[in-house]
Amino acid sequence: MPVGAVMVTVKVRRFNPENPDAARWEQFQVPTLPTDRLLNLLTYIKGYLDGTFTFRRSCAHGVCGSDAMRINGVNRLACKVLMRDMLSKNGKPITITVEPIKGLRVEKDLVVDMEPFFDAYRQVKPFLMTSGHAPEGERIQSRADRARFDDTTKCILCACCTSACPVYWADGSYFGPAAIVNAHRFIFDSRDEGAGERMEILNGMDGVWRCRTTFNCTDACPRGTKVTQAITEVKRALLFSRKTVIR
Template sequence: MKVTVKILRYNPEKDKRPRYRTYHVEAEPTDRVLDVLEKIKGYQDGSLSFRRSCAHGICGSCAMRINGMNRLACKTLIKDLHSDKIVIEPLLGLPLMKDLIVDMKPFFEHYQSVKPYLINDEPPPLTERLQSPEERERFDDTTKCILCAACTTSCPSFWSNGQYVGPAAIVNAHRFIFDSRDRGAAERLRILSDQFGVYRCHTIFNCTLACPRDIQITKAIGEVKRAIATGSLD
């Protein structure tokens, strides 16, 4: 089928501001949007730049706005869009570098600020630390995060103020706070209870909608808020 693709292009060396360019491509309904982008880059305009790697929804490189919604280009099939007109734009809220490539540094800085690593100074046993299947299940959802930034860049609180750590950082903090082997919950909760932590979340739910891994983000943020209020980590 013939597909019309409108892409917001931006070349910092030539353009004063981003502009839309339209391309026409032949594509199957089962093609991914990423396949369409590769076709355009390969055969129509090699200067089109975008991030991509695994092409099957695991690495998180290709998050972008597709028909207005934050999605992974490699996980969105043309037939999922129910239209032969596709509009592709870069993510919002992060500085635009070129075409569909945004500066991910602020995003990763927020991620690093919540101490997203296991904190446990007790000497480990010779074999594995024990953890029951129930304890493992407790934080299973938030282990799925691929740091694609779809959630954070769909959050109006983050758009208003980029100093907000963002849903992704909170999700990764949650993964450790509720891991029974971790002992660093107090530090992380202190970081998250300050001005740019969980209290910038107003339960808008854009994040949960955008997440390509179907993580219940707003629920996870709520659990962190509850942990701050009650001190209980169950």
């Protein structure tokens, strides 16, 4: 064990689709340093303790969003959870619980089926919609116009916000916070001409009016996006004229 390391208990929710009735919690004793991230501990489990343990990860820098999971009951990215913030201050042993995000079908251990999440994302048309000939250079925009939607450009599609939403847990047909955030990013883009079309989509029974403003989504976002505020702004835009949306 490395000098300065301590042993922690990582309690993981296990699920094997070949034996679904055997779903269980399993505990592992893992050495850790305060400088480690939780992702390091999960990698240690897979590499040294149980090679069948399954989870997603890629960049390990909080950019790809692939390692979203519930850590001690809260949606987080494993690569952004620092062990120095998790370790006991009085030296007592600690247990960290890790389980898959909610609202999406579990495929194996911490891996969930992300297709319903991405399907909702695609339905809000998350791309620039314009008419006429494309300009020879970039589409120029003022700093003020850019600032109007800057916060919602930070989404990394990790699903932390959507899978933290109680409405989404109860009914997966709800578009969910992440889809609305990505619609917001283009609805308020002064260069875009598809605001009305997106708002019509979000005005349906599975759109923004399903939000109950619990702020779970905002608390869960690893990028600090004001998710609930973005949803509220889309609601407000729907209540006023379409012209208000693009100003």
